[in-house]
Amino acid sequence: MFARGVGEETDIVTKEMYTFEDRDGSSLTLRPEATASVMRAYIEQRLDQRPGVQKLYYLGPMFRRERPQKGRYRQFFQIGAEAIGSESPSLDAEVIEMVVEFFRAIRLEGFQLLVNSVGCAKCRPAFIAKLREELAKAASSMCADCQRRAGTNPLRVLDCKVPEDQPIIEGLPSIVDHLCPECGAHFDAVRESLAERGIEFEVRTRLVRGLDYYMRTTFEVVHGALGAQNALVGGGRYDGLAESLGAKIHAPGIGFSIGEDRLVMSLEETRGGEFAARLQLFIVPLGAPASREAVGVARELRRRGVSVEIAPEGRLKRAMELANKLGAHYALILGEDEMASGRYTLKNMATGEQVGITRGELQERLGRG
Ligand code: AMP
Numbered sequence: 631m632f633a634r635g636v637g638e639e640t641d642i643v644t645k646e647m648y649t650f651e652d653r654d655g656s657s658l659t660l661r662p663e664a665t666a667s668v669m670r671a672y673i674e675q676r677l678d679q680r681p682g683v684q685k686l687y688y689l690g691p692m693f694r695r696e697r698p699q700k701g702r703y704r705q706f707f708q709i710g711a712e713a714i715g716s717e718s719p720s721l722d723a724e725v726i727e728m729v730v731e732f733f734r735a736i737r738l739e740g741f742q743l744l745v746n747s748v749g750c751a752k753c754r755p756a757f758i759a760k761l762r763e764e765l766a767k768a769a770s771s772m773c774a775d776c777q778r779r780a781g782t783n784p785l786r787v788l789d790c791k792v793p794e795d796q797p798i799i800e801g802l803p804s805i806v807d808h809l810c811p812e813c814g815a816h817f818d819a820v821r822e823s824l825a826e827r828g829i830e831f832e833v834r835t836r837l838v839r840g841l842d843y844y845m846r847t848t849f850e851v852v853h854g855a856l857g858a859q860n861a862l863v864g865g866g867r868y869d870g871l872a873e874s875l876g877a878k879i880h881a882p883g884i885g886f887s888i889g890e891d892r893l894v895m896s897l898e899e900t901r902g903g904e905f906a907a908r909l910q911l912f913i914v915p916l917g918a919p920a921s922r923e924a925v926g927v928a929r930e931l932r933r934r935g936v937s938v939e940i941a942p943e944g945r946l947k948r949a950m951e952l953a954n955k956l957g958a959h960y961a962l963i964l965g966e967d968e969m970a971s972g973r974y975t976l977k978n979m980a981t982g983e984q985v986g987i988t989r990g991e992l993q994e995r996l997g998r999g
Contacts, residue, residue, distance in 0.1 A: 632663075634876070635665070637783075637843065638842075645695065647662055647695070660693035661693065663692055665712060665868065666843070666875065668686055668714075669875060673872060677715075684713070686713075687710065687711040687712075688709075691706070691707055692705070694706075700857055700859065701856055709887070711728065714881050717882045720823045726743065726849060727827050729851065729888070730743065738896060740854050741896070742851065744850045745824070745832070746835055746838070746849070747846050749809050750813050750846060751870060757803070765802075772795045773790065773794070786838065787799065804835040816847075831849075843868040843870065844866040845866075845868060846866075849866060850863060850864055855900055856899075863888045866884065868883060869883070908959060909959070910938065911937070911958065912941065912949075913928060913938060913941065916965040917966065928940055934993060934996070934997030962992070973986035973988055974988070974992065
């Protein structure tokens with residue numbers, strides 16, 4: 631499935647897949663990515679018979695035998711989504727908008743969206759032939775990988791990162807100048823739809839991506855904090871993937887995959903590690919009856935989505951020190967007076983302000999309900 635879907639001549643399939651024989655002699659492969667698998671599920675489950683565009687997602691580990699370095703691991707995690715069942719360019723923009731909105735929601739800053747079109751089965755072969763022709767002249771002075779790719783997968787030469795090769799690559803023909811009228815119109819419409827949605831992007835004509843199933847729109851999100859492995863998201867349209875997997879149905883779609891490890895790195899870099907959810911309430915019960923009451927208070931608040939911890943021991947000073955170290959927003963003191971009066975003491979840890987509060991008021995104040 632991966633050889634057919636991702637492509638026989640891609641780095642992923644030729645160099646990076648973990649394939650081994652199982653105890654019963656069958657061949658197993660650790661998944662290097664999930665789009666081909668999602669498409670297989672779509673085909674097998676006949677999701678094409680369902681109404682509308684199918685919108686699917688996955689999260690989980692992927693495996694590629696790459697050279698490990700900062701941001702590049704042999705086991706890494708991806709968060710991906712696919713929208714299958716339409717060729718409409720506005721679906722491309724909608725899927726890209728979801729990525730951008732997700733980043734906005736988690737307050738990731740400093741990322742950049744790059745888009746391109748790699749054409750279709752009609753216009754790409756002519757472009758590849760042209761590229762091959764140019765590379766026949768230039769490849770001998772390029773890196774070993776480019777020399778090999780010039781013969782096997784010339785599009786990938788455009789992706790080469792070796793500095794000495796860059797002047798040669800700059801002079802190679804550009805795919806967007808060789809799109810057929812349909813692909814050209816599709817790409818124009820994607821860009822218009824992105825602009826209408828107020829999404830900033832840059833066209834990067836060398837963005838071809840490493841997987842053969844891409845057709846028309848490809849995109850990437852890069853982040854400055856990541857260093858050499860700066861791609862945070864890879865995505866694109868794969869209108870011929872179902873056919874490559876041997877299906878009789880046409881299932882055009884577009885999707886993306888976010889590198890979760892790199893996402894965490896980018897957040898740490900831009901927010902100095904301060905992105906973990908903070909503890910909202912630290913309860914300090916003094917004495918056995920108060921400890922029992924604290925358990926019930928904690929349960930009520932946790933059911934409302936509030937994060938709560940209970941101090942492990944009943945000494946006020948030590949407990950308040952711990953509340954500080956844990957970064958709690960509030961501390962709740964259940965001492966003898968509080969138990970007798972039914973009003974707990976709620977302390978705002980940042981300002982030091984203290985108020986008396988009943989169990990019911992506490993839920994209203996902290997519970998998101
Ligand atoms: P791809 O499936 O190659 O399009 O990659 C999509 C995203 O997954 C990339 O933009 C990276 O963020 C992430 N990714 C790919 N390979 C690795 C790896 N070896 N280690 C960590 N993250 C990776």
